[in-house]
Amino acid sequence: MAKKTWIVTISIALVLSIGIFYLLKTGKKTGEDAGIASMLLPPDNLPMVSTIATPVGAKFTDTAVEVSAEDRKKFGILMEILLSRSDNDPRLDRELKELPAGSKELFFNHYRFLARERLNERGTVVFLIGRNLTRQKDFDFLCSVLDEPPCLSLSDCQKAETSKQDYERDSGEEVTLAYPQLVALNAATAYLERIRLSHNRREMEFFDSVLQVIKCGMRSKVATISQKAELVSRGVTR
Amino acid sequence: MKINHKIILGILLLLAAPFAAHAITFDTDVPKETKVQLMQDLDFVSYIFGNEASALHKQIFGDFSGKVYSDFFTSRVLRVGMNSCGNGKAVACVIPFFDSSKMWLTQNYIKFSHPQIARLMIVFHESRHTESMNGFYTHATCPDPFLDADGNEIKSIWTGSSLSGEPACDNTPFGSYGSSLIMLKNIQKFCQNCTEKVKLDAGFYGDDQFKRIINPGAVDSIKKDLYSLR
Numbered sequence: 001m002a003k004k005t006w007i008v009t010i011s012i013a014l015v016l017s018i019g020i021f022y023l024l025k026t027g028k029k030t031g032e033d034a035g036i037a038s039m040l041l042p043p044d045n046l047p048m049v050s051t052i053a054t055p056v057g058a059k060f061t062d063t064a065v066e067v068s069a070e071d072r073k074k075f076g077i078l079m080e081i082l083l084s085r086s087d088n089d090p091r092l093d094r095e096l097k098e099l100p101a102g103s104k105e106l107f108f109n110h111y112r113f114l115a116r117e118r119l120n121e122r123g124t125v126v127f128l129i130g131r132n133l134t135r136q137k138d139f140d141f142l143c144s145v146l147d148e149p150p151c152l153s154l155s156d157c158q159k160a161e162t163s164k165q166d167y168e169r170d171s172g173e174e175v176t177l178a179y180p181q182l183v184a185l186n187a188a189t190a191y192l193e194r195i196r197l198s199h200n201r202r203e204m205e206f207f208d209s210v211l212q213v214i215k216c217g218m219r220s221k222v223a224t225i226s227q228k229a230e231l232v233s234r235g236v237t238r
Numbered sequence: 239m240k241i242n243h244k245i246i247l248g249i250l251l252l253l254a255a256p257f258a259a260h261a262i263t264f265d266t267d268v269p270k271e272t273k274v275q276l277m278q279d280l281d282f283v284s285y286i287f288g289n290e291a292s293a294l295h296k297q298i299f300g301d302f303s304g305k306v307y308s309d310f311f312t313s314r315v316l317r318v319g320m321n322s323c324g325n326g327k328a329v330a331c332v333i334p335f336f337d338s339s340k341m342w343l344t345q346n347y348i349k350f351s352h353p354q355i356a357r358l359m360i361v362f363h364e365s366r367h368t369e370s371m372n373g374f375y376t377h378a379t380c381p382d383p384f385l386d387a388d389g390n391e392i393k394s395i396w397t398g399s400s401l402s403g404e405p406a407c408d409n410t411p412f413g414s415y416g417s418s419l420i421m422l423k424n425i426q427k428f429c430q431n432c433t434e435k436v437k438l439d440a441g442f443y444g445d446d447q448f449k450r451i452i453n454p455g456a457v458d459s460i461k462k463d464l465y466s467l468r
Binding site: 085086087088089090092093117118119120121123124127131153154155161172173174175176179182183186 | 275278282286326327346349350351352353354355356359360431432433434435436438439442443446447
């Protein structure tokens with residue numbers, strides 16, 4: 001009997017050790033809230049958290065919105081996904097498909113603290129909120145993203161790259177540099193398209209709000225965004 | 239005390255399976271994080287599936303399946319090493335003069351915050367440059383002036399540099415730009431187990447790559463293949 005207990009104990013220890021080793025090896029880490037997440041090392045040497053105060057999202061922090069345990073759980077899932085750098089995590093379309101107001105508060109807040117160079121992470125937050133446009137402040141958030149100044153290079157949004165142009169290998173770079181804005185504009189465009197197709201009364205309530213988002217896109221300093229927004233606005237009729 | 243070695247071996251093999259699936263040799267100086275990231279990206283593409291594929295996709299890759307993508311990549315890229323690729327902004331390159339079956343990655347592969355589909359686009363683009371039997375699919379020179387459909391000059395909106403006269407275009411749907419855009423647009427349209435984000439990203443980057451195709455015949459064939467199905 002004692003022998004069996006030993007075998008079971010050693011087996012559990014072994015499985016746990018392999019599991020911990022595997023988690024460390026793949027860099028998958030979990031965090032329950034922003035505090036934990038910001039302490040975790042990012043998977044590369046770009047800062048995960050903005051080193052300078054950024055006004056983007058500041059006005060979206062709303063202490064009146066209650067944050068539930070479920071909201072914290074959703075936020076923890078978002079942290080896991082961002083740290084894993086896996087964009088095909090099915091939880092994006094399952095657990096994070098619908099976001100209550102409390103979850104969005106946590107997500108807004110996280111966007112504010114992400115360094116500007118974390119373009120995919122920022123775009124992911126915009127994408128998730130862009131699928132859940134249910135309040136005026138959600139539209140205001142999209143507008144604030146579109147109002148951001150252009151990110152000038154992948155390693156430092158404040159400075160244009162000084163190395164010589166590499167035309168082949170920077171292909172796709174422009175998309176990444178404007179990624180959060182492209183996602184924001186796409187969310188607004190998709191919202192307009194849904195209104196056009198369904199004339200859903202609830203969505204119609206925010207018709208002017210979504211038009212305002214398109215206008216924010218039109219005044220973007222990023223040429224590709226303002227051009228796309230201009231095209232969208234031409235197709236809009238009341 | 240007798241530990242069941244078969245069970246332990248089984249657990250270890252299960253853990254190693256995703257990595258063993260790709261027979262790629264890494265140089266010893268490839269950082270662990272870079273290696274793990276590339277493997278995770280290749281694993282992602284190796285398990286996607288779709289029930290349809292465009293005609294050009296069938297010509298280049300075959301059916302829409304993760305295994306097809308995996309085989310496509312691993313039959314071309316046998317070795318991976320680290321290199322600056324001659325530019326501070328580069329992410330990956332192939333230098334046929336050194337080794338036509340080797341892909342070089344730069345530290346930017348994990349440093350820059352590209353969406354996952356963009357990292358895949360870059361390595362699949364480079365994998366096309368390993369094909370010695372196809373002249374490594376070297377690029378065509380972009381026309382001068384290089385204008386878009388609305389008559390605006392196509393240039394970097396960030397640096398203002400013009401692409402006119404630069405070797406940054408393709409004349410065929412089968413080159414590096416064409417094949418990667420066809421892969422991405424098929425993922426956008428037909429992938430059945432991709433997240434909405436992956437499909438959205440595939441559309442963004444696929445459309446961007448399309449700008450680099452300059453031959454009118456090639457443009458028409460891609461349009462017929464992928465832009466009129468919706």
